[in-house]
Amino acid sequence: MNRRDFLAWATTVAGGLFSSSLLNAAPLQRLLSAPPLKKGDFGDDFLWGVATAAYQIEGAWNEDGKGESIWDALCHNRPKKIKTGENADVACDFYHRYPDDIRLVKEMGFDVFRFSFAWARILPQGKGEINQKGLDFYDKLIDQCLEAGLSPWATIYHWDLPQALEKQGGWANRAILGWFDEYANLVTQKFGDRVKNWMVLNEPAAFTMLGYLGGIHAPGKIAPKKFPAVVHHAAMCQASGGRIIRANVKDANIGTTFSCSYVEPKKLSHTKAANRLNVLLNRLYIEPALGLGYPTDNFNYLKRIYKHVKTGDMEKLKFDFDFIGLQNYTRVVARRALVPYVWVNQVQPKKRDVPKEQITEMNWEVSPEGIYKIIKQFAAYKNMPPIIITENGAAFSDEVSPTGEVNDAQRVAYFENYLQQILKAKQEGANIGGYLVWTLLDNFEWAEGYRTRFGLVHVDFESQKRTIKDSGLWWQKFLQ
């Protein structure tokens, strides 16, 4: 089951939560009616970059004093949770190869390198004793970026909670508010002199739902009773992380990121299902951050969040972010489920009238209009901060040809079509300041293992050989 299939399934678990899936397929060929894309159309100060995450690329899972994370534990102890039984013990070996990989980012012409800190590399037990060698690694990585002329953008939390904290209840334990603050204080005080662009959390909706409701991602729990507490704690950390960066980093540009997918009902009569799914996928974390509270109207299950709200919490959920990171890959189509207590269900692209070429290796529909619509949806919030697209990309089955090339024309078309739609939203007034490709290297795609390749650079996981794909060369040309 991948993350979007999970939505269909989770509805049953939680006594009726949500659902999802897609729209009219957009052609994989570049739209002929559209004028050729030019970097300059996006404006001179528009930022271009690539995004990565520690667990997916670093490897060195227990080297130089690093502690175990929930992803190490999931892969090692419950390998069946990963479709291929793989783990990220070595991954792309970025821990040792980062100088070469940073050079590749520069070679392709990007300005921004987004990475995340592995909490357990820095605080092996999640709190208390600091691992100096872990700090040293990020020190060197940041310096490497700066020397290459790349702006380092750091994510504080990209899903790899220290296992020692999980053993104490993880995100379900309110003590996480203190643990997270300690960690956020440490990294911002340590690196805030050189890192000015920060993201607090990566996709809270994804890690809380998949990790604590769907049992698909670490910590692999199916815990509908705990989920409301997990949501509240993550939303509290999201805002307090923002305040910590503001206090510790001079001239900081502070954001946080949201996974989001435009939701459409399969038919008009399925609108209620689509609305619920929209809450879970798109509204649950942005609205408290904007000071709008939790979107629990017509969603009784989510009202259980309030049981965990203490005096003063509602005010603390708000933070004035300098930017919001939107991460989008596809759209989703919702339909009402048959069983009355299951409110919604997801319609998979394969089960709809979507041409095969428009379904990626993740079983996600290629939907450029989807990114346009979701940007418009977010941009419509009153007081919405500027948007940065902090992730967008696609997995296709890439192979290195006998002559050493990776012809990934489908991915090039994907970028062209999505960028076209982003530009359209921007020209219509959405305040979009940058775009980061997911991702630099083929890597460990969580529960999917290494099979689904998202990189601009192909990685041979046996030899660790890197090959820039045609899409990477396309970016090089585009960014010139």
Ligand code: GCO
């Ligand atoms: C996420 C993460 C990335 C994924 C990417 C492709 O959004 O899930 O930030 O780690 O690899 O989205 O699924």
